[in-house]
Amino acid sequence: MKVQVRDEVASALPPDDDHPYRTGVWRPQTREYDAWEMDVDGEIPEDLNGVYIRNTETALFEPIRRYHPFDGDSLLHAISFEDGDAHYASRFVRTDGFLQEQEEKRSLWAGITEHPRDAIATAGSGARTMMKDNASTDVIVHQGKALASFYQCGELYALDPRTLEDKGKTRWDGWFPAEGVSAHPKLDEQSGELLFFNYGTQAPYMHYGIVSPDGEVLNYVDIPLPGPRLPHDMAFTESWAILNDLPLFWDRQSMADGYYSNTFRRDMPSRFALIPRYGSSDEIRRSAAEPTFVLHWTNAYEDGDEVVLDGFFQHNPTARNAPRLGGNHKGFETLDMNVLEARAHRWRFNLETGETTEESLSDRCTEFPMINGRHGGRRHRYSYEARCTNGLFAFDGLIKRDVETGSEELVEFEPGVFVSETVMAPRAGSGAEDDGYLVTFASDMNRDLSECLVFDAADLSVGPLARIRLPERISSGTHSTWAPLGDL
Numbered sequence: 020m021k022v023q024v025r026d027e028v029a030s031a032l033p034p035d036d037d038h039p040y041r042t043g044v045w046r047p048q049t050r051e052y053d054a055w056e057m058d059v060d061g062e063i064p065e066d067l068n069g070v071y072i073r074n075t076e077t078a079l080f081e082p083i084r085r086y087h088p089f090d091g092d093s094l095l096h097a098i099s100f101e102d103g104d105a106h107y108a109s110r111f112v113r114t115d116g117f118l119q120e121q122e123e124k125r126s127l128w129a130g131i132t133e134h135p136r137d138a139i140a141t142a143g144s145g146a147r148t149m150m151k152d153n154a155s156t157d158v159i160v161h162q163g164k165a166l167a168s169f170y171q172c173g174e175l176y177a178l179d180p181r182t183l184e185d186k187g188k189t190r191w192d193g194w195f196p197a198e199g200v201s202a203h204p205k206l207d208e209q210s211g212e213l214l215f216f217n218y219g220t221q222a223p224y225m226h227y228g229i230v231s232p233d234g235e236v237l238n239y240v241d242i243p244l245p246g247p248r249l250p251h252d253m254a255f256t257e258s259w260a261i262l263n264d265l266p267l268f269w270d271r272q273s274m275a276d277g278y279y280s281n282t283f284r285r286d287m288p289s290r291f292a293l294i295p296r297y298g299s300s301d302e303i304r305r306s307a308a309e310p311t312f313v314l315h316w317t318n319a320y321e322d323g324d325e326v327v328l329d330g331f332f333q334h335n336p337t338a339r340n341a342p343r344l345g346g347n348h349k350g351f352e353t354l355d356m357n358v359l360e361a362r363a364h365r366w367r368f369n370l371e372t373g374e375t376t377e378e379s380l381s382d383r384c385t386e387f388p389m390i391n392g393r394h395g396g397r398r399h400r401y402s403y404e405a406r407c408t409n410g411l412f413a414f415d416g417l418i419k420r421d422v423e424t425g426s427e428e429l430v431e432f433e434p435g436v437f438v439s440e441t442v443m444a445p446r447a448g449s450g451a452e453d454d455g456y457l458v459t460f461a462s463d464m465n466r467d468l469s470e471c472l473v474f475d476a477a478d479l480s481v482g483p484l485a486r487i488r489l490p491e492r493i494s495s496g497t498h499s500t501w502a503p504l505g506d507l
């Protein structure tokens with residue numbers, strides 16, 4: 020492997036750090052790399068062509084009071100494949116907040132579990148308005164650029180998908196929503212359109228928008244909600260965008276007192292707003308369902324009069340009965356999907372009758388789903404999901420779900436090996452939905468190294484087809500994306 024360290028960013032964390040999201044599999048990196056002529060066990064398939072990018076929350080400085088992993092700066096890892104060859108790049112996203120904290124070599128903003136008045140900075144961004152927009156939640160490729168985003172809403176920071184060269188902030192004909200864009204904008208691979216939403220504390224509390232493959236804003240409309248909510252993801256079908264109004268709120272009293280705490284209203288239904296892709300606010304159809312919180316949706320599609328939506332129903336969204344963690348670990352019990360009891364679930368919204376039916380698809384705790392992106396908004400059969408580690412925000416297994424047969428195939432990794440949100444990369448010229456590859460980054464605590472693993476999506480039983488060594492053991496992180504060569 021040929022490796023070049025491109026930069027090392029400023030960092031100051033205690034040498035005897037024992038924070039669970041700054042040590043172990045969450046040990047932060049400070050170096051940015053380029054690597055080529057990679058060391059490969061097995062063979063990289065010749066028809067795997069595109070780029071896999073994963074976002075990583077990275078702690079660099081001591082927090083003002085308390086560090087939560089979602090407060091970390093964005094470090095992207097990209098591995099690009101072409102004709103059996105691979106290149107790797109890692110870069111921090113040069114957000115405004117990252118640059119300012121690098122300059123001052125300290126934390127300036129209050130994190131998600133800190134009081135806004137703790138912030139040293141006098142202005143911030145995001146739905147809460149006083150946070151650092153760290154762009155470390157999600158990443159997606161649109162118009163040939165990787166776009167990093169933040170779950171509390173903010174900029175879409177653009178980078179070259181392969182080299183991760185900084186391309187600045189996204190603007191569409193000079194415009195960008197004043198309310199920002201939430202993590203989890205969606206790419207419709209069939210149309211090349213980008214669908215997005217944002218949310219905040221001011222009426223109408225949510226907006227939805229759609230951008231053409233050429234960067235033309237085709238729609239941007241209010242999604243009026245009864246009050247501020249904490250949505251995290253959206254879904255779409257060929258005709259509809261699906262926004263959610265789940266009964267997880269910012270508590271009104273704490274907001275009035277100048278800080279933010281979450282409250283879940285078990286007595287209120289989950290509500291969904293379905294809006295025609297290019298429609299107006301008065302065309303919104305509303306559906307209701309059992310109360311829950313859903314972090315991520317798998318996919319949605321139309322089936323006759325019904326819209327089918329798959330996602331992960333949390334049977335215990337308030338982490339009831341779980342030991343409450345305090346101090347520097349405040350709120351970490353809700354990072355464990357096993358505690359939240361997330362289960363694959365299907366909702367069916369009948370647009371003729373207005374009725375909703377729903378069913379659980381599994382007894383197993385999984386989350387962070389991916390599908391073959393060509394099926395986005397269209398009927399899918401397979402999803403690829405992460406098995407979540409007990410007691411830690413990390414993934415230690417990979418599940419292929421077949422929603423037609425109900426079967427689940429598990430790839431289990433040895434203890435101490437953690438993988439990423441795993442993408443499905445269709446084989447060039449493939450026809451079948453699972454004709455392609457699963458690509459993930461693995462961090463092996465036993466061997467103190469990281470690898471990119473490539474599996475045959477149609478036959479997981481043979482194990483990785485290729486193991487590509489990375490220059491350094493990388494930290495666990497959150498979301499990832501796959502973009503085929505033609506989209507770069």
Ligand SMILES: [Fe+2]
Nearest residue numbers: 202251315498
């Ligand atoms: Fe997410």
